[in-house]
Amino acid sequence: EEPARGPRKKTVVAVVGGGLVGSLNACFFAKRGFDVEVFEIREDIRQAKIVRGRSINLALSHRGRQALKHVGMEEKVVSQGIPMNARMIHSISGKQSPIPYGKKGQYILSVDRANLNKELLTAAEAYPNTKLNFDHKLQDWSAETGQMTFVRLDGSKEHIKADLIVGCDGAFSAVRKQFLRRSRFNYSQTYIPHGYMELTMLPINGEFAMKPNYLHIWPRNTFMMIALPNLDKTFTCTLFMPFDDFEKITTEDEVIKFFQEYFPDTIPLIGVDTLKRDYFRLPAQAMVSVKCSPHHINDKCVLMGDAAHAVVPFYGQGMNAGFEDCIVFDEIMNQFNEDLSAVLPEYSRVRVPDDHAIADLAMYNYIEMRAHVNSKWFLFRKQVDSILHFFMPKTIIPLYTMVTFTRTRYHKAVERWQWQNKVINHGLLISATGAAVGSAYLLIKNPPNINKLIIPAEKMWNRIVAFRTS
Numbered sequence: 001e002e003p004a005r006g007p008r009k010k011t012v013v014a015v016v017g018g019g020l021v022g023s024l025n026a027c028f029f030a031k032r033g034f035d036v037e038v039f040e041i042r043e044d045i046r047q048a049k050i051v052r053g054r055s056i057n058l059a060l061s062h063r064g065r066q067a068l069k070h071v072g073m074e075e076k077v078v079s080q081g082i083p084m085n086a087r088m089i090h091s092i093s094g095k096q097s098p099i100p101y102g103k104k105g106q107y108i109l110s111v112d113r114a115n116l117n118k119e120l121l122t123a124a125e126a127y128p129n130t131k132l133n134f135d136h137k138l139q140d141w142s143a144e145t146g147q148m149t150f151v152r153l154d155g156s157k158e159h160i161k162a163d164l165i166v167g168c169d170g171a172f173s174a175v176r177k178q179f180l181r182r183s184r185f186n187y188s189q190t191y192i193p194h195g196y197m198e199l200t201m202l203p204i205n206g207e208f209a210m211k212p213n214y215l216h217i218w219p220r221n222t223f224m225m226i227a228l229p230n231l232d233k234t235f236t237c238t239l240f241m242p243f244d245d246f247e248k249i250t251t252e253d254e255v256i257k258f259f260q261e262y263f264p265d266t267i268p269l270i271g272v273d274t275l276k277r278d279y280f281r282l283p284a285q286a287m288v289s290v291k292c293s294p295h296h297i298n299d300k301c302v303l304m305g306d307a308a309h310a311v312v313p314f315y316g317q318g319m320n321a322g323f324e325d326c327i328v329f330d331e332i333m334n335q336f337n338e339d340l341s342a343v344l345p346e347y348s349r350v351r352v353p354d355d356h357a358i359a360d361l362a363m364y365n366y367i368e369m370r371a372h373v374n375s376k377w378f379l380f381r382k383q384v385d386s387i388l389h390f391f392m393p394k395t396i397i398p399l400y401t402m403v404t405f406t407r408t409r410y411h412k413a414v415e416r417w418q419w420q421n422k423v424i425n426h427g428l429l430i431s432a433t434g435a436a437v438g439s440a441y442l443l444i445k446n447p448p449n450i451n452k453l454i455i456p457a458e459k460m461w462n463r464i465v466a467f468r469t470s
């Protein structure tokens with residue numbers, strides 16, 4: 001007997017958070033034909049005058065681009081970004097030295113966060129099966145029934161049910177709170193001692209104040225400043241510094257003194273008055289690293305983006321990792337034929353090790369960017385890595401390349417990096433030992449004629465004496 005035919009009940013997916021990852025994820029679920037509802041606490045940023053976010057611009061790289069490509073957004077976003085081919089290291093004396101990110105033609109893109117978010121919201125809204133709900137703050141939800149409670153600005157409450165709840169509500173996720181009440185949920189959160197402050201460098205005579213196709217870095221060991229270009233020819237400079245140091249600077253004169261000591265080349269570019277004003281405009285912001293596992297509850301709820309893995313911003317991977325979450329989930333949906341009871345546990349199994357790995361790598365880069373880039377050994381090793389990569393592109397791949405320009409799983413990239421480091425360091429040790437033993441052998445086999453050394457030395461001495469007495 002044929003089963004009764006009728007319209008198949010559509011799965012309702014509630015995406016909580018209409019930030020970068022939430023709005024992109026809405027496109028992924030809409031593309032599959034689900035009924036998608038996005039719930040965002042803020043007003044519609046496309047109509048708002050001031051958009052508050054976590055940083056003005058950010059670096060988009062391969063993983064993020066692949067996810068955008070999946071929903072047909074890559075070209076549009078890339079055309080609105082500024083390629084950065086290399087880091088530009090600024091020394092205290094003002095000397096600038098570029099360190100390329102990868103091979104020729106490889107670059108990361110500086111994109112405007114607010115603009116990217118607006119584009120993604122518009123793309124999500126273009127699907128007839130997607131509805132965006134602004135001014136909806138998730139207060140609580142039930143893992144048993146899938147019922148969510150939202151609070152509106154006017155104080156009213158709404159109760160809405162969904163088959164799947166996707167928590168994309170950022171580092172301080174309200175969706176995640178429900179996970180914390182459950183047994184066998186692992187959670188850790190670490191605030192680093194550094195805060196960040198953004199300063200704007202305006203164009204000079206209508207042009208970028210510095211070379212635009214670089215991510216500028218002023219590494220000063222315990223703190224640093226970076227600058228990324230914007231389409232309006234400004235740069236957004238971000239000062240990362242321990243809160244204790246931020247707090248020591250309390251007057252306008254102290255700001256200028258501090259910049260004169262550590263970032264003298266930026267004073268004429270940012271401007272004394274702007275510096276004095278902007279430094280005190282907003283307090284330094286905190287940075288948190290969050291790790292948790294699993295990322296799901298039964299077949300009801302899954303966390304993605306910063307809600308699952310807030311990372312410190314030093315690898316430029318937070319958003320990229322969040323965007324990649326969407327592809328990984330999508331791939332598993334294909335693999336398990338959209339059976340959520342199988343997809344969600346598999347997603348946690350596959351993704352947790354990678355999200356933990358990028359959180360660790362970002363912490364590692366926190367030191368590399370502000371301190372290691374000042375070390376000769378580090379720069380030498382970077383050179384060795386790129387030379388070896390040039391000759392053996394499949395065997396030796398620099399860590400930064402794997403993370404930024406490939407979709408190698410983050411935890412595999414870390415494993416491979418550790419293996420490569422062992423091999424290269426052994427190789428360098430063997431070469432250095434070989435060179436020393438070889439020179440010693442040659443010296444023993446062919447002892448230099450001592451007279452040949454003494455005569456020129458005698459001649460040299462005579463010349464010095466002649467010079468001093470002349």
Ligand code: FAD
Pocket residue numbers: 016017018019020021022039040041042054055057058059060136137138139168169170171172173174196238304305306307311313315316317318319320321322
């Ligand atoms: P968010 O962007 O935080 O969005 C969460 C959304 O959820 C927001 O719109 C929020 O309003 C909403 N929300 C929150 N609570 C609720 C609630 N209760 N109910 C409803 N809605 C809610 N990443 C990179 O890849 N490259 C970079 O160069 C880079 N630079 C960075 C620089 C800085 C200084 C910082 C702080 C971060 C940087 N990141 C970067 C990381 C990146 O900003 C985040 O990884 C990214 O924003 C994560 O997106 P998300 O959508 O998961 O979270």
